[in-house]
Amino acid sequence: MGRRITEKPVTSSGGGGIDFNDPFDQPCFTSYTGGYNHSTGFMTWDHNLNRHNWVHGDHSNHGMYRSDNTSYSTEFIQDQGSAQWFNTQNDPSSATDRTNLCTYTGYLGHQLFVNAGRTGSSTAWFVRSPGGDRRAYAFRDVGTLPGETHQDYAIFCNFGGDFRIGQRSATEYFAGINYNYMPYFNVPDGWSSQMYGGVSYNRKKNFLLFMETNDSYTYQPWLWKNCPNLRAIANKGSDFHYDKAERFDNYNMTSESSLYQDFFAQTSNRQSGSYTNSGYYDYHSGKPSNGSTEDQRRCIPVICDNERVVMFQQIPGYGAWTCRWNSPTADGNGNSAGSQKNFGGTTNYGIDQGHRYGARWTQSSDGRYIAMYSPYYYYGAGIHMTIVRVSDGKTLHSQWQSSSDTMVPVPYGKSNFLICSSMNTDGGSGLRFSPFFCDWRFNTMNNNADPDAFGIYEMSRYIYDSDYYTTSYPAIIPAQYNTAVFNEGNLKTDAAAGDFAPTGT
């Protein structure tokens, strides 16, 4: 059976297909701390910042979840328990594999953990080390969904334009590209080559944008308009969850499909004409530095409601940068507006060191804000981050230029992020994080200002416990949950709706 994607609003009488009266009761993030031969565990917190679920390990009792490689442990822990990456006694620093690297998190959760249950029935859980590497392909290729309130699917673009739509699942994508479980087609080139992750689907406006490159550090956005509902296709066309009969009904992701034939094969759906033989938007070349494949073939674009395009790239060996294109409609031209922010940093690594590294992104539950980030130092320490407002392309930028620890943005509530720290939980400090209220920050700061997003991480100190008793730098695992219910008028923060009162969809 295909997954039902039609939802009924929650009513005061308790009817409807959504099982949360309060969307804030859903999981927000999980912290993982632990060490070999010691207690290890997970704590999941909801959007009220109450405890959602937990698993606390014990290393010395039969029948308990143990964090060593004795016969009492689970299969993965027996096998990997003593591995450096499995433990959190050290900060990310220059390490290649630790659970607390910011590079391992994003829209799809955490590369090294399967996700927590939405209902509170379970916490996140480890994968074995090659499992994380397998899941990482999805983190490399996943594209942004500006304006999307129903974030139960994902779109993916490989270098060269192989385009896939599927569930919001890194596991499915691995199966899809390695075992041919996900049908795909190659998007017609506008100019040159589409990029890893270089796709953005604005559901509200039905825009689909692909970033293209000549492979020599020059970029050009290509915008398709009147795009069909990709979420419906994602939920209907996946071979991972559904039977063959469903795979071949309606739209599916092959070049024989009606999606391809009716839409992508008709290149008149793609904007062109403003620039001779090029497209709707101008080329952009020139940035603070050229690094390697990460910034040559990979990017994170966002197509905004007003047709401005914002692109974030990690530049290995330099830092990161954010650039923007004007809107042909709102600004009167599709010129490159050039660099909005140059993050001058130091040695940092992207996909050249492995497809599990590189820039990442996540977005608020209402899809109105998208946070794009990459490490400052080596594989996952420190952070450079740009947050873009989808309505108009306004951007704010912050950095935490640490060679030790890092920060991770996690979607929080309807429109906000929690900025979660990997700093040491020892000494009773516990988890450190602070909320970043996007509406307020964007309303009170100028375009391209620095809101010091990482500046007050100690808000939660002494309140949120961790599972390990001594030095520990936690991994932060962003949760996946029903984002739609944050947007259906049943929000306690929705003044127009009142507390828990329905207004319909």
Added chain:
Amino acid sequence: MAFLIYDIESQQVTTQLDYDPSVDNPKYLEHRKVFSGKDINFDEDLLCCYELNAAGDDLVNPYAGKTKAEMITLHDAAKKLKTAKQMKAQKLVEVKTSTALKLEDEYSPSGWRHEKAAETDLLNGNNDAMTKLATEKKAIRDAGNAHEATLEALDPDTDTGAAAIIAFDATTSGF
């Protein structure tokens, strides 16, 4: 004017702002120090190298005058020593824990080895099996102690010592 933000707990400079965040939020200074008058050129200088001076009233880059590439090399080398020092303390505890766990896991009084030895001695009317068991346990303890002594002898303040500490296997598979 630029403002450098020094995080007191983590003892590092983390960002540079073009405003002083403590003006609107005096509590900011409970956890941070704000230094004005320095405007870091990120193309030529590395923020992560900066540290408090001895008096704690200014920030200095001990590698000032070097190129960025030289700075990161020196910073990494210093950081490696610091990491090794931290890891040495952790791994010393780890060796003890690993040793204890091995004894507990395989030689506890409720385990099959202990039970079998006790029954063997009962049947044979001697203490041979239990003596053998105790000898095996002593060998594990001795190996753990020797492993601990090996780690203790490594100097985290030298490059070779630091590298050896970082690579040191503190689990029972290491001895």
